[in-house]
Amino acid sequence: MKTTLNIDDTVMASLRREAARSGRTMSELVETALRQLLRRGGAPSPLPPLPCFDSRGALVDVADRDALYRAMEGR
Secondary structure (H helix, E strand, O other), X not given: OOOOOOOOHXXXXXXXXXXXXXXXXXXXXXXXXXXXXXXXXXXXXXXXXXXXOOOOOOOOOOOOHXXXXXXXXXX
């Protein structure tokens, strides 16, 4: 089937280079990429949980400007 797609210029340039490098047509590469994407199907795999840590509270009251400056200066 013939269709028209709007593809970013940088993506298209990369596609052209890969087609020339691999000796395949751009259509073959796009079709292969789409097949792989669609074969995965479903929702993306869940992200791993974010790390947790205990900060043991604030080191300085950020509302106290002088204390904040002292902490930033390492005093």
